[in-house]
Amino acid sequence: MEVVSNKIKDIRTHYLIVLRSKFSAGEAKQLLMTLLVEFSAYSKNEILLYPDKTLSESELLKIHFGVKELLKNKPVQYITGYTDFLDVRLRVDENVLIPRPETEELVEIIRKEWGQAKSVSLRILDIGTGSGAIAIALKKFFPAAAVTGIDISPQAVELARRNAEYNGVKVDFRVSDMLNDGWKGLGSYDIIVSNPPYVREKEKKEMHANVLEYEPAQALFVPDDDALGYYVAIARNAPGILRENGTIYLEINQYLPDETAALFSSFAACEIRKDFKGNSRFLVVRF
């Protein structure tokens, strides 16, 4: 079946039917709208208000290939090349995890707890920074802070640097391995934040094909028999680089909150917090 014309209404009718073979009606509508806004000259309002406007052949072609990729499980953020994270627009590609809403909550916790310190020259470290989402969102909120982001992936660090530039903020992004000597030469910090890999291999079956086939395994998965290795490294090394009153904010595996918290039992306080879905998702550890 062909699209009957280049009019918005005909394109929408055609590709909604195509997308319904894989997605719910709501998802199909939302995904197609994202592609239309991204690949045409029209805004969402114009698309809704002027169904008789037409798209050029090249715009239609981009939408056609975008739909094809969606049907092959590619996340829409990798198709458009960006995602929004709180007040930050980030470029994303298959070298970095697409930041999740839970991680926005982690940043909100920090913004709330340290809101009075906006003009203070805080020192902040983001471990496993990926696209730079957490580090950049914090730097935007705490303009006087010195923010460092580290990641083992040189491609991720390169993208994070471009994201900082794109958002007009300065963040020190470095390639570093937190499981080895990546802690050397880091300095001292008021805030350490991390969303490290925490999904066990055996939890893969709970994940959607678009995650498994496209997002970087290095960003997500840990061995079943060493699920907490990243947290062990943080618990061991953080005391050496935390300042007085320093705090660690961690995203954690919802199935292992107590086991993860136990690693921080020698710290002054360790609190498990729930995410918006009611899952035990964060640790706030005070030094």
Ligand SMILES: C[S@@+](CC[C@H](N)C(=O)[O-])C[C@H]1O[C@@H](n2cnc3c(N)ncnc32)[C@H](O)[C@@H]1O
């Ligand atoms: C769950 S992703 C988080 C990305 C980003 N902070 C976010 O929240 O969207 C974990 C990140 O840790 C990085 N990583 C994995 N092993 C690492 C290591 N040994 N040292 C430093 N970073 C590592 C991955 O490359 C990935 O970018």
